[in-house]
Amino acid sequence: MLHQNQEIPNICITRDLKWGTPVPLEGFTDKVLYVWFDAPIGYISITANYTDDWEAWWKNPEQVQLYQFMGKDNVPFHTVVFPSSEIGTGDNWTLLHHLNTTEYLQYEGGKFSKSRGVGVFGNNAKETGVSPSVWRYYLASIRPESQDSQFSWLEFVTKNNSELLANLGNFVNRLAKFVASKYNGVIPKFDVKNCPAYPKLQEDINALLKTYIEDMETVHLRKGLETAMLISARGNQFLQENKLDNSLYQDLPDKSDAVVAIGINLIYLISSIFHPFIPETSKQIESILNAPSLKIPDEFDLVVKPGHCIGKVTYLFKRIDEKNVEEWRSKYGGQQKK
Structure with missing residues (x-):
């Protein structure tokens, strides 16, 4: 300006x-x-x-x-x-x-050049066979908002494997598969009082959600995406601290019911906050939950009720072999045919 x-x-x-x-x-x-x-x-x-x-x-x-x-x-x-x-x-x-x-997005320490065949462009991204959601996520995560940033194939693969797959994908698929196998895909009756960790989770999620909304309203999109990933990470932490596994289901069924229901609701919230960045993945989560699109709320609420049947569980992301890094780096480094 x-x-x-x-x-x-x-x-x-x-x-x-x-x-x-x-x-x-x-x-x-x-x-x-x-x-x-x-x-x-x-x-x-x-x-x-x-x-x-x-x-x-x-x-x-x-x-x-x-x-x-x-x-x-x-x-x-x-x-x-x-x-x-x-x-x-x-x-x-x-x-x-x-x-x-x-600012400008640079390529592997240099500049993108369509004429010289340096860099990866829309048609090249399609050629790799990598999901559009991965591309959207990576480019949004390195969005050059205040200074020039660098496109890196190694970082691209690492963010898919260590962030999308290990964080977001793990949270959604771990819990959804648990509900499908232990509860026949039906959200059980539950009481949040049986989950002592819930008040702290609710407090943390609401604080992060407030930050996320401020990020998005002020058009700090890169920061907004980072905050969305923190909400997903907090979901993984919630499952870990409550030790969601067969033992919890068998030994503490009331607590298991509450953890599962709360977690599914958090996944529903996540489907909404990731929609501006990776809409295809959000739609996939909605399909897994068998639920309509959720408007981004001001506060975390338990809107998926007992008796709700989730849909078929599918993997959100798949691991990318790091061997592809050198292949793509060579292919899009100025050697491709014009």
């Missing part, structure tokens, strides 16, 4: 090109409009093509806040050019409220 004493950049809005939108003025017929002068207007036209109610979004500044996300090189066009175009019409447009920019 421009500071109070910062000069507005000198931005030319025409180009001497053959392609583009012609400038509709005499003496400028050999020029076209610079793409970033008229491209932001496309946000409005895209909305208008999507819905007849587009003015409820774009001509409603009293009730709508416009958030925009982009790389740092596009800031002038969205903070100066686009708002100026809107104001210049004299109509009551919804103007920019919050701009969220990123």
Whole structure:
């Protein structure tokens, strides 16, 4: 964003090109409009093509806040050019409220280069066969919010194996499989009083949830994802400290019932807070729980009740062999065919 004493950049809005939108003025017929002068207007036209109610979004500044996300090189066009175009019409447009920019993402100590075949791009990501959720998670976890960050194949594999698989995947699958095998997939009747660890869990989760919501509202997305993973880690800790296993089920059935029901509800909460980052995985968790999408709540609550039947348990993630690191590093290091 421009500071109070910062000069507005000198931005030319025409180009001497053959392609583009012609400038509709005499003496400028050999020029076209610079793409970033008229491209932001496309946000409005895209909305208008999507819905007849587009003015409820774009001509409603009293009730709508416009958030925009982009790389740092596009800031002038969205903070100066686009708002100026809107104001210049004299109509009551919804103007920019919050701009969220990123620094640059580098590749393995260098720069991405499509022309030289350096780096992994959308089609390459698909070629690897790795789940879109893993890609979404990794890129969000290294999002260059305050400084440039580095894409690393080793880090990519490590985050899948040590974070997604060992943390989130372990929590969901361990508990869901336990419910499926010991309770025939049915949430038992329970009393939270039979789980002395519940009050502390509830306190911790509510504190983390409050932080998560603040992270997301202030568009600190990387921090929001970190907080979501802390909630999942707290779920794993909950299962560990209560020793969820066959002995608990057989020797302390009332406590086992409470731990299972509380844990399933925590998984349901997790499905909602991860949805902004890895929606496919959230949908998979909802399928496992046999439950509809959950709106992100302000506080942790036990909304999955006794008698509810969960669905088929499937693995959320699978381990990636570290041997792939050198293979992918070589394949996408500038050697691939153009």
